[in-house]
Amino acid sequence: RKEVEQDPGPFNVPEGATVAFNCTYSNSASQSFFWYRQDCRKEPKLLMSVYSSGNEDGRFTAQLNRASQYISLLIRDSKLSDSATYLCVVLSMEYGNKLVFGAGTILRVKS
Amino acid sequence: EAEVAQSPRYKITEKSQAVAFWCDPISGHATLYWYRQILGQGPELLVQFQDESVVDDSQLPKDRFSAERLKGVDSTLKIQPAELGDSAMYLCASSPRDVSGTWGEQFFGPGTRLTVL
Numbered sequence: 184r185k186e187v188e189q190d191p192g193p194f195n196v197p198e199g200a201t202v203a204f205n206c207t208y209s210n211s212a213s214q215s216f217f218w219y220r221q222d223c224r225k226e227p228k229l230l231m232s233v234y235s236s237g238n239e240d241g242r243f244t245a246q247l248n249r250a251s252q253y254i255s256l257l258i259r260d261s262k263l264s265d266s267a268t269y270l271c272v273v274l275s276m277e278y279g280n281k282l283v284f285g286a287g288t289i290l291r292v293k294s
Numbered sequence: 295e296a297e298v299a300q301s302p303r304y305k306i307t308e309k310s311q312a313v314a315f316w317c318d319p320i321s322g323h324a325t326l327y328w329y330r331q332i333l334g335q336g337p338e339l340l341v342q343f344q345d346e347s348v349v350d351d352s353q354l355p356k357d358r359f360s361a362e363r364l365k366g367v368d369s370t371l372k373i374q375p376a377e378l379g380d381s382a383m384y385l386c387a388s389s390p391r392d393v394s395g396t397w398g399e400q401f402f403g404p405g406t407r408l409t410v411l
Contacts, residue, residue, distance in 0.1 A: 191334075217399075224407075226385060226402035226405055272336075285336050287335075
């Protein structure tokens with residue numbers, strides 16, 4: 184079983200739609216969680232950290248469910264520029280504090 | 295805005311040849327990472343440096359891969375000999391310190407796309 188699993192998609196949505204991605208992680212001792220964004224053929228960039236209480240940044244909302252070991256990202260009012268791959272990232276305690284990346288979920292926003 | 299620099303951006307080589315990639319992290323960043331990203335997958339950590347010391351190279355195929363950061367600043371990743379399965383994007387990232395706390399931002403360079411023929 185992979186340490187971080189994501190639905191690869193692609194999620195094809197129209198502009199203005201609300202879309203949600205989930206991610207599950209296997210190590211219950213993991214303590215820190217993040218969403219990174221990666222545009223096609225570009226490097227990953229931090230989108231937002233995920234806190235236990237949930238956090239919001241503009242149109243983006245991230246939530247953490249420790250009991251079920253999943254993380255979610257909600258994007259409201261999708262823009263064409265949101266089209267990218269969204270990587271779920273977990274700080275792994277099992278291998279000496281390293282970031283473990285999921286394979287990513289592809290989002291395509293269309294006009 | 296400070297950035298992580300990598301070179302070359304693209305490299306095509308034949309199998310059994312040697313290749314080397316270079317990374318210059320953001321000034322002052324003590325921690326440097328090399329990742330490999332195969333198409334359709336997330337980045338996978340190959341090696342992590344804290345200053346000039348290797349702190350994690352458990353996923354580095356040491357029979358053919360080597361990495362160094364001699365002065366604790368820039369770093370080189372080498373593959374010798376290259377194999378067809380090494381074709382991937384090699385990403386370098388840096389952070390101010392080890393991501394052992396709640397802050398996990400790593401700043402990535404543009405990567406080197408390697409094609410082995």
